[in-house]
Amino acid sequence: MNSVTQTVEIPVNHRLTIDVPPEVPAGRAEIIFFPVTEQDETEYLCSSPANRERLEKAIENVKQGKNIISFDTLEQAIECAEKRASSQ
Numbered sequence: 789m790n791s792v793t794q795t796v797e798i799p800v801n802h803r804l805t806i807d808v809p810p811e812v813p814a815g816r817a818e819i820i821f822f823p824v825t826e827q828d829e830t831e832y833l834c835s836s837p838a839n840r841e842r843l844e845k846a847i848e849n850v851k852q853g854k855n856i857i858s859f860d861t862l863e864q865a866i867e868c869a870e871k872r873a874s875s876q
Contacts (some may be wrong), residue, residue, distance in 0.1 A: 792809055798821075806819070834840040849855045859865040 792812055794806070796804065796806070798804060808817075833843055846855075857868065859868065
Protein backbone atom coordinates (compact mmCIF):
# COMPACT_ATOMS: atom_id res chain seq x y z
CA MET A 789 0.00 0.00 0.00
CA ASN A 790 1.28 3.46 -0.86
CA SER A 791 1.63 6.12 1.76
CA VAL A 792 1.49 9.88 1.45
CA THR A 793 3.42 12.21 3.71
CA GLN A 794 2.38 15.81 4.20
CA THR A 795 4.05 18.33 6.48
CA VAL A 796 1.52 20.76 7.91
CA GLU A 797 1.61 23.65 10.33
CA ILE A 798 -0.55 22.99 13.40
CA PRO A 799 -2.54 26.16 14.19
CA VAL A 800 -2.81 27.63 17.67
CA ASN A 801 -6.36 26.32 18.08
CA HIS A 802 -5.12 22.80 17.22
CA ARG A 803 -7.86 22.36 14.61
CA LEU A 804 -6.67 21.04 11.28
CA THR A 805 -8.35 20.41 7.93
CA ILE A 806 -6.58 17.89 5.75
CA ASP A 807 -6.97 17.79 1.97
CA VAL A 808 -6.46 14.17 1.01
CA PRO A 809 -4.63 13.71 -2.31
CA PRO A 810 -6.74 12.01 -5.02
CA GLU A 811 -4.33 9.05 -5.24
CA VAL A 812 -5.33 7.99 -1.72
CA PRO A 813 -8.25 5.56 -1.97
CA ALA A 814 -11.46 6.20 -0.09
CA GLY A 815 -11.89 4.25 3.12
CA ARG A 816 -10.17 4.06 6.48
CA ALA A 817 -6.77 5.69 6.96
CA GLU A 818 -4.37 6.05 9.82
CA ILE A 819 -3.09 9.53 10.66
CA ILE A 820 -0.04 9.84 12.87
CA PHE A 821 1.11 13.16 14.30
CA PHE A 822 4.70 13.77 15.32
CA PRO A 823 6.67 16.99 15.62
CA VAL A 824 9.13 17.91 12.89
CA THR A 825 12.04 20.10 13.85
CA GLU A 826 14.47 21.93 11.62
CA GLN A 827 17.29 20.00 13.22
CA ASP A 828 15.75 16.73 12.03
CA GLU A 829 15.52 18.06 8.47
CA THR A 830 19.08 19.35 8.56
CA GLU A 831 20.36 16.07 9.97
CA TYR A 832 18.57 14.25 7.18
CA LEU A 833 19.98 16.52 4.47
CA CYS A 834 23.48 16.11 5.88
CA SER A 835 23.22 12.38 6.51
CA SER A 836 25.50 11.44 3.62
CA PRO A 837 28.97 13.00 3.25
CA ALA A 838 28.41 13.74 -0.45
CA ASN A 839 25.09 15.46 0.20
CA ARG A 840 26.56 17.41 3.13
CA GLU A 841 29.43 18.66 0.95
CA ARG A 842 27.04 19.65 -1.86
CA LEU A 843 24.75 21.48 0.57
CA GLU A 844 27.64 23.33 2.23
CA LYS A 845 29.00 24.35 -1.20
CA ALA A 846 25.56 25.65 -2.21
CA ILE A 847 25.25 27.66 1.01
CA GLU A 848 28.70 29.16 0.47
CA ASN A 849 27.81 30.04 -3.15
CA VAL A 850 24.69 31.88 -1.98
CA LYS A 851 26.68 33.78 0.65
CA GLN A 852 29.16 34.84 -2.05
CA GLY A 853 26.47 35.59 -4.64
CA LYS A 854 27.76 32.85 -6.98
CA ASN A 855 25.74 30.47 -9.16
CA ILE A 856 22.43 32.11 -8.29
CA ILE A 857 19.67 31.67 -10.85
CA SER A 858 16.38 33.53 -10.61
CA PHE A 859 13.20 33.21 -12.63
CA ASP A 860 10.22 35.44 -13.26
CA THR A 861 7.79 32.55 -13.61
CA LEU A 862 7.39 28.98 -12.44
CA GLU A 863 7.36 27.90 -16.08
CA GLN A 864 10.86 29.35 -16.59
CA ALA A 865 12.13 27.42 -13.57
CA ILE A 866 10.60 24.17 -14.83
CA GLU A 867 12.03 24.69 -18.31
CA CYS A 868 15.50 25.29 -16.86
CA ALA A 869 15.27 22.19 -14.66
CA GLU A 870 14.17 20.07 -17.61
CA LYS A 871 17.06 21.32 -19.75
CA ARG A 872 19.55 20.58 -16.98
CA ALA A 873 18.12 17.09 -16.46
CA SER A 874 18.27 16.25 -20.16
CA SER A 875 21.88 17.46 -20.45
CA GLN A 876 23.14 15.19 -17.67
